[in-house]
Amino acid sequence: MNISKKVVTCRLCGSENLVTILDLGAQPPANSLRKTLDQRIESYPLMICRCSDCTTVQLTETVSPEVMFRDYFWVTGTSDTAVAYAEQFYENIVGRCSSRSLSVVEIASNDGTFLRQFKQKGHRIIGIDPAKNLAETAEKTGVPTISDFFGLQLAKSIRMGHGEADVVIARNVIPHVPNPNDVVAGISHLLSEEGIGAIEFHWVAKILRELHYDSIYHEHYFYHSLRSIISLLSRNGLNIFDVTESPISGGSLVAYFSRTLRQPTVALTEKLALEEREGLFALETWQEFAKSSLEHRIKLKEIITNEIANGKKIIGYGASARSSTLLNFCGIGSNDLVCIADQNPLKHGHFTPGTDILITSPEVAFSHRPDTVLLLAWNFKDEILDRLASIGFHGNVILPLPKMPILIKS
Ligand SMILES: [Zn+2]
Numbered sequence: 001m002n003i004s005k006k007v008v009t010c011r012l013c014g015s016e017n018l019v020t021i022l023d024l025g026a027q028p029p030a031n032s033l034r035k036t037l038d039q040r041i042e043s044y045p046l047m048i049c050r051c052s053d054c055t056t057v058q059l060t061e062t063v064s065p066e067v068m069f070r071d072y073f074w075v076t077g078t079s080d081t082a083v084a085y086a087e088q089f090y091e092n093i094v095g096r097c098s099s100r101s102l103s104v105v106e107i108a109s110n111d112g113t114f115l116r117q118f119k120q121k122g123h124r125i126i127g128i129d130p131a132k133n134l135a136e137t138a139e140k141t142g143v144p145t146i147s148d149f150f151g152l153q154l155a156k157s158i159r160m161g162h163g164e165a166d167v168v169i170a171r172n173v174i175p176h177v178p179n180p181n182d183v184v185a186g187i188s189h190l191l192s193e194e195g196i197g198a199i200e201f202h203w204v205a206k207i208l209r210e211l212h213y214d215s216i217y218h219e220h221y222f223y224h225s226l227r228s229i230i231s232l233l234s235r236n237g238l239n240i241f242d243v244t245e246s247p248i249s250g251g252s253l254v255a256y257f258s259r260t261l262r263q264p265t266v267a268l269t270e271k272l273a274l275e276e277r278e279g280l281f282a283l284e285t286w287q288e289f290a291k292s293s294l295e296h297r298i299k300l301k302e303i304i305t306n307e308i309a310n311g312k313k314i315i316g317y318g319a320s321a322r323s324s325t326l327l328n329f330c331g332i333g334s335n336d337l338v339c340i341a342d343q344n345p346l347k348h349g350h351f352t353p354g355t356d357i358l359i360t361s362p363e364v365a366f367s368h369r370p371d372t373v374l375l376l377a378w379n380f381k382d383e384i385l386d387r388l389a390s391i392g393f394h395g396n397v398i399l400p401l402p403k404m405p406i407l408i409k410s
Pocket residue numbers: 010011012013014015051052053054055056
């Protein structure tokens with residue numbers, strides 16, 4: 001099997017005019033956690049480029065999704081913020097639908113946290129997720145889940161078996177598939193005439209403004225603007241009509257669309273104008289982003305080195321995929337961090353890919369009596385700072401992002 005392949009043409013428009021923007025070095029896939037350090041782990045180039053024709057920013061390398069998604073460690077339900085958001089998301093969808101009884105399909109439904117909201121209110125649901133372990137977890141809690149990769153072919157078989165869908169949800173998945181045209185064609189095939197779809201994606205405006213280079217990892221092929229999402233949808237007969245901001249993932253948008261044309265909302269018109277104003281499509285904006293990312297690395301490493309020189313014991317908090325990029329790019333390893341605390345029990349006892357730091361429960365991590373916490377899951381900052389206060393941690397906190405890193409002294 002060909003595991004990794006360099007792209008020579010833009011994945012969206014086929015152009016050969018790709019310009020490299022930022023090289024984050026060879027890194028292992030961000031979710032390839034290991035139980036023992038002698039397990040072999042492969043690294044692949046982690047680099048983004050920009051298409052000079054359609055302006056879409058994307059990875060230069062395609063690592064086979066089969067290598068990355070079959071056993072997935074990110075469980076939606078482990079974050080309190082995500083569960084609260086699932087309720088709000090439900091309201092956002094239902095408020096835009098005319099029918100009272102809906103048939104809902106979610107692509108990349110993870111552990112079923114979002115679909116459960118619909119089920120509780122009596123709607124019919126189907127989840128789809130390629131990660132077998134998550135599909136099993138979802139099934140156990142009453143969320144019927146197909147363990148497969150979604151595309152036009154699967155959409156056809158779902159429509160034959162269950163009929164059209166009134167709602168199709170794809171949260172944080174479109175940027176994670178090497179061929180999004182096939183996924184969107186599937187959505188278009190499945191969606192009823194009056195139905196609505198919702199795509200949630202990490203918005204490049206936030207990535208650029210707040211320097212989210214940690215959101216670059218092998219599973220994340222695309223860095224989308226609203227404009228690039230619109231062009232992807234319209235190629236497949238779908239029309240965007242509204243947009244809302246998502247409170248999680250440190251800056252995502254939810255785009256709402258339908259097969260029939262609907263009047264665009266003011267929110268949508270304003271966001272599109274803002275993308276233009278901020279220069280999201282300019283090469284210079286991305287070159288500036290690359291320069292700042294390199295400066296960021298030096299600064300963060302300096303803060304950590306100084307803390308250690310001052311006799312501080314440091315732990316990390318949050319072993320997310322994003323943290324893997326940050327740790328590898330900045331060269332922060334087990335010599336710098338004693339361990340990383342994470343609330344997801346599936347990760348405990350594993351080592352971070354490439355940086356070999358042990359992941360433990362927060363209880364075990366704080367039993368080391370750390371002086372400083374590196375807040376790797378900085379996008380859940382408020383939730384984690386509350387938690388640190390509630391367990392009586394009063395030491396220093398390093399906030400790596402957004403923008404330049406800062407040391408919050410106790
Ligand atoms: Zn292109």
